[in-house]
Amino acid sequence: MAMINPRQKELIAKIVYYGPGLGGKTTNLKYIFDHTSPSSRGELVTLNTQGDRTLFFDVLPLNLGTIKGYRIRFQLYTVPGQVFYSESRKIILRGVDGIVFVADSQRERMDANIESIEDLQENLRQYNYSFATMPYVLQLNKRDLPTAVPVDEMKKLLVLKGEPVVEAIAIRGVGVMETLKEIAKLVLINLKKEFR
Amino acid sequence: MSFLVLYAEEYEEIKEILTALKKETNSRIALIVEKNGQPIAFAGEMDGVDTTSLGSLVAGNVAATEGLAKMLGEESFPLMFNEGAKENLHITLIGDKFILAVLFDKRTSLGLVRLRARNAALKLEKVFSRLEAKMMQEREKLGGGENPLEDLSEEDIEKLFK
Ligand SMILES: Nc1nc2c(ncn2[C@@H]2O[C@H](COP(=O)(O)OP(=O)(O)OP(=O)(O)O)[C@@H](O)[C@H]2O)c(=O)[nH]1
Ligand SMILES: [Mg+2]
Numbered sequence: 001m002a003m004i005n006p007r008q009k010e011l012i013a014k015i016v017y018y019g020p021g022l023g024g025k026t027t028n029l030k031y032i033f034d035h036t037s038p039s040s041r042g043e044l045v046t047l048n049t050q051g052d053r054t055l056f057f058d059v060l061p062l063n064l065g066t067i068k069g070y071r072i073r074f075q076l077y078t079v080p081g082q083v084f085y086s087e088s089r090k091i092i093l094r095g096v097d098g099i100v101f102v103a104d105s106q107r108e109r110m111d112a113n114i115e116s117i118e119d120l121q122e123n124l125r126q127y128n129y130s131f132a133t134m135p136y137v138l139q140l141n142k143r144d145l146p147t148a149v150p151v152d153e154m155k156k157l158l159v160l161k162g163e164p165v166v167e168a169i170a171i172r173g174v175g176v177m178e179t180l181k182e183i184a185k186l187v188l189i190n191l192k193k194e195f196r
Numbered sequence: 197m198s199f200l201v202l203y204a205e206e207y208e209e210i211k212e213i214l215t216a217l218k219k220e221t222n223s224r225i226a227l228i229v230e231k232n233g234q235p236i237a238f239a240g241e242m243d244g245v246d247t248t249s250l251g252s253l254v255a256g257n258v259a260a261t262e263g264l265a266k267m268l269g270e271e272s273f274p275l276m277f278n279e280g281a282k283e284n285l286h287i288t289l290i291g292d293k294f295i296l297a298v299l300f301d302k303r304t305s306l307g308l309v310r311l312r313a314r315n316a317a318l319k320l321e322k323v324f325s326r327l328e329a330k331m332m333q334e335r336e337k338l339g340g341g342e343n344p345l346e347d348l349s350e351e352d353i354e355k356l357f358k
Contacts, residue, residue: 002199003234004344007207011344012234043246045253056256059233061248065356070344072356075233075252091259095232097198181357188353192345194198 001095002191004070012073013187014095018120019102020112021053021081024141024170028102029060029076031176036062054080057092064184074184081116090123098135098187100179102170103158105140105148113158135186136163139179144169200230201334206327207237210320214239217316221309223300224283228320229255231293240299254287254297277306288313291321 002013017025026046033044042061049055057077064072079089101120103113124131140154155165164182168175202210210228218226218239225240229251238247258276265272276287286298286309296317298309 001230001232001234003202003230003236004199005202005207007202007204009344014232014234043249045249047256056260059249059252061246061252067348067352067356068344068346075248077233077252087263088260091256091263094259095230095234177357181353184356185350185353188345188348191199192343192348195343195345 002097002187002194004195008071009069010071010073011067011191012075013097013191014075014077015098015100015183015187016092016096017076017078017100017102018089018093018116019081020104020109020116021083023081023102023104023109023113023116024168025078025081025102026052026054026058027170028100028139028141028168028176028179029058029078031170031173032062032076032180033060035173035177039063040065053082054078055085056080056088067188072184072188074187076180083115083119086119086123089119090126093120093123093129094127096129096134097191098137098183100137100139100183101158102139102141102168103154105142105154106145107147107149110149110154110157117158117160132161133190135183135190136161137179137182137186138163138165139168139170139175140165141168141170141175143167143174144172200234201327201331202236203327203330203334206323206330209323210237211239213316213319213323217298217312221298221300221312222304223298223309225250225297225299226316227251227254227297227299228290229295229297231255231258231295236294245299250299251297254285254295258287258289258295275310284309286310286313288317290317291324294320294324296320 040063044060046058047056060076062074079092166175166179214226227238228236233252233255235251278285288296
């Protein structure tokens with residue numbers, strides 16, 4: 001749920017990175033953290049298991065800059081992708097203003113991608129959030145791997161509503177900022193409509 | 197509604213209640229966060245603490261505890277307390293949408309914090325109800341003056357990413 005504070009001249013929105021386990025959600029946030037100046041971001045908090053898998057969520061507060069004198073701040077969250085953390089994913093989605101789906105391009109992960117997208121839709125339904133109007137970007141990650149499924153084939157499988165698709169190699173930062181920019185654009189345009 | 201407007205008048209009031217609470221209890225930080233993790237307001241010594249991240253963690257903590265409560269057949273656990281060697285964290289729910297967290301150390305006592313936090317939460321609940329009513333009323337007006345995105349252009353967005 002976006003928040004607007006006229007006194008502080010601030011607008012704050014919540015973005016959630018969703019997707020199958022090991023797809024690269026946390027890697028996206030780490031790259032953004034490492035490549036923004038300390039003055040425009042807060043701490044990257046990660047709640048991990050010992051093996052570095054997300055246990056509950058990661059969160060990174062980010063200042064994108066100003067529009068008409070208002071500071072635009074995004075809170076970037078990731079969910080834990082592993083199937084059995086379903087309850088946690090639902091909690092993190094509450095009040096979401098925009099979603100990035102990080103798909104794993106490896107052939108053997110296609111079923112996991114589809115399962116995760118279905119899980120996302122089910123969780124949105126439970127909150128009565130409309131997927132049709134939700135700002136949504138699809139990131140095809142791990143394009144560097146030899147078993148990566150061709151982009152066209154992935155699009156056929158995963159594109160749901162003509163959303164922007166960004167090819168990425170999150171581990172090297174390829175496509176990470178572009179993804180953020182796409183979702184920021186959609187979220188701001190959507191809020192503009194809502195505010196009216 | 198999918199957004200919240202913190203009108204200046206209510207925001208000032210919220211800050212006053214927080215500042216008073218912090219002072220009366222001699223605690224380090226008092227902060228309010230929405231249950232979804234959005235930071236609302238804070239008062240106190242911020243040095244070395246990222247209040248936004250702190251708020252997100254508090255909200256996560258509350259969400260997890262509420263999940264637990266539900267599993268155990270409890271309505272909720274309206275009070276939560278974490279005791280550390282130096283710092284203590286006291287959490288109170290404000291109505292069903294907001295959370296009040298107080299970070300304090302040895303300079304004060306749990307009893308005092310609990311009492312004052314409960315009183316503050318009651319006051320805050322009233323302010324937030326008023327805020328909600330106002331939002332309903334002034335919905336149209338938002339487009340008039342308070343909407344920073346009114347003439348949002350592609351250019352504005354491009355500039356953010358330069
Ligand atoms: N080759 C390759 N590896 C990647 C890429 N992006 C992430 N990885 C690796 O994939 C593994 C999992 O990445 P994470 O970012 O932790 O995945 P996650 O989606 O957060 O996983 P969960 O927290 O379990 O949901 C790590 O070892 C990353 O280094 C990529 O573009 N290419
Ligand atoms: Mg992760």
